[in-house]
Amino acid sequence: MTNSIRDITEESRSIFIIGSNTTEQHPVIGIKVRRARRRRGARLIVADPRRIDIANYADLHLRHKPGSDIALLNGLMHVIVREGLQDQKFIDGRTEGFDELRTVIGKYDPKVAGRITGVAPGDIEKAAVMLAENRPGTLLYAMGITQHTSGVPNVMSCANLQLLLGNLGVPGGGVNPLRGQNNVQGACDMGGLPVFFPGYQKVTDPKAREKFEKAWGVPLPDQAGLTLVEMVKAAGQGKIKGLFIVGENPMTSDPDLNHVRQALEKCEFLVVQEIFLSETARMADVVFPAASFAEKDGTFTNTERRVQRIRRAVSSPGEAKPDSWIMAELAKRMMALGVATCDAAAPYHSWDYVQPPQVLIEINSLTPSYAGIEWARLEGGQSLQWPVPNRDHPGTPILHTEKFTRGKGRFVAVDHTPPAELPDEQYPLILTTGRVIYHWHGGEMTHRARNLQAMCPEALVEVHPKDAARAGIGDGKPIKVASRRGEITAKAQVTDRVEPGLIFANFHFAESAANFLTNPALDPEAKIPEFKVCAVRIEKG
């Protein structure tokens, strides 16, 4: 997030949610949105194909078709510019590329945008004016924007809207992705990405490489690595021979699960480090038992870049160990076997860690945005939002207040492109996927939380009454859903939360995971799979 969560409650005069089922997936942000709407009168616009909970609180619900986000956003911007409601001062002073944007959005008058998105042109007009008249406004998005073959252009389009309205660098504004996992922000920040060292220092940048080579005492590879979906593919082709998976269950969370299974079977050596014997761990050659969050010390970074302490509260069961212990033990043994030769003079070549604070010192010294996030400050009760360039720095609740990282904010005009797979005669419906409030991702934790499981014991597929009637499927009755890649059987929930032609399924339940159906087509740049749109057919289960 460019801004802070408190901005939503306190500052934003409008809240635009697109591609985020906020009250179910980020419930505590969801209640802050509801509070801002109900108690402070902030305007709320929700763009989502489904009538999700937060849509019931909205001033306007724009039910655009899955995969038509850019057309919708361009339509909104078209109206804003046509009516002269853009923040021209901000555009002139802090941005570039406006003329190019103006040309592209010129094509998306509300009629054209309405045709592509299925949203009434009048609602596009209303929404555009509401956003323009209620500034500063925040834009919240999640995987509904990113999990498309047009994921990157979708995000750029969100940024365009906020630049156009001058909603960046100010309290209450911002382009605010709501991150899914508790520490997905931190995993990205700490170099858990194929192109970045910690702090988004590029592995292809010779200066950054030199810095880490000096710190760790080894020469480092200069080519970007593979992304997750590419790794699975390479394992299937026999190019990846060893796969080490920590705390993840690609056997439910990746697209096209039949393919994932084949790839993991083919992989010569699979190590899984987990707290439960997940579907993926069952396929492993070696399984390391790990500690849960309640059994270790360290830090997590939330969606607003806030770094907070987590604390060990209980012992781990049996011989389960913290991941840091496992990595250090393994690294030491491999070094002893001569896997790499380290310069013993390098300050951080060694793996002789005693406790997490020692690792944080290493992070402080190698990661400029975390330089001032010191253990003692966190212990003293502070929680700090990066960048924190030094120990006296108070943290950065709002990014881009003076200038953008690259100097001027750049409008990147983008056109609508259809999803990779659209309905046809054989597969006439669109499937979109997501999660429900009571479960979490592959369900490894929530299926084992007794009462969460009791609240939602099985997979439900949302189907509109018209589609259900056509296929002869009753509410609560079994439904079979098939795509070009696989099929699942689940229970039908006949509801007008979805529109005719659209069904929704979650991926919480291994046996009927929506990801047997989903399309592994990727956004060419971010390599994110198109979980939000694929073509399916339904019949009685």
Add this chain to the structure above:
Amino acid sequence: MDKKTTMPINLTINGKPVSAPEGSTILEAARGAGIRIPTLCHHPDLTNVGACRLCVVTVEKARGLQTACTTPAAGGMVVNTESQEARETRRFVLEMLLSDHPNECMVCETNGDCELQDLAYEYEVPWPAAGATHHKYEVDTDPNPFVAIDRNKCIVCGRCVRACDEIQNREVWNFANRGFKTRLVAGADQPMLEARCESCGQCVAYCPVGALYDKMSVGVARANKVEKVRTVCSYCGVGCSFDLNVRDDRVVRVTSTAKAPVNGMALCVKGRYGYDYVHHTDRLTKPLVRRDLLSSSTSDERRSGRSSDLVEVDWDTALNLVARKLTDIKSSHGGDAIAFFASAKCTNEENYLFNKFTRQVLGTNNIDHCARL
């Protein structure tokens, strides 16, 4: 509060000069100066309703007692929070509350963490003699698996009603009837879940007594038996912090804290009630290795479909095996033949080590995690 406030208000409380920001209530002015006024229906996160009358104070030149939580502080005001009249009134209110309260502190979930109990103790209110009319509600009749309700203990302060309305913004709770018959109900006297309850437990967190309590913790998590450990939730990326309540090395409850920088007292159903997976019997407790890898662990022969069982081994065996195998793959095929899935569930420190392990030890940039999934 209005940000344009410039002029502080100067008043006198218990003979002490007190300065408070414009717009403060007497209660806020007093607490700001470290002067305690007892309350039950007041909570700093919620609007004030002046329902319980515990916060009554004497204000010079005002007729009768004033409720400190709803009376604005004014310049020159002279307040006495401990006047005999105020103290006697509080004592009377407490007696009235206890006259219709079950004498069950011995077996109450909130014993030791109960605002009514604390005030009865402080004001030395004796248990009323038998004979008063008592409510006789059936206890814990709602099927919600997380939140239990005992209306016999409800003091009708309305904190749950306001928490649901103002914090959760869900309006599940309300009061039915009036006077002695006033009764806390969900929706139109429905089961909570049918009244749109999201099972966030905010109502439990704000209840000052034992009327609403956590079903999963019954019998094990009284305040004086647990140690509270402040940490951050393991589910989504909002970063809510809370206290794990630990007893005998087990998490027995999660309680929220006003000091949480992101969420304050608010949590969601997963954060507050989704902790029991930590102690599930399915937890992995020993390293596991395929049996055939133990017999021919240096062999490069490809096994078909991992047909042998996973068997428990000690850490040394498992670590040595993986170390050797990964080292072999790197030396025969290069580091790029290995890939690492880091985890968005692990700490920053651990993820830093995954990155270091992949790049320094394995010598590849093939590291990613579920950020895109």
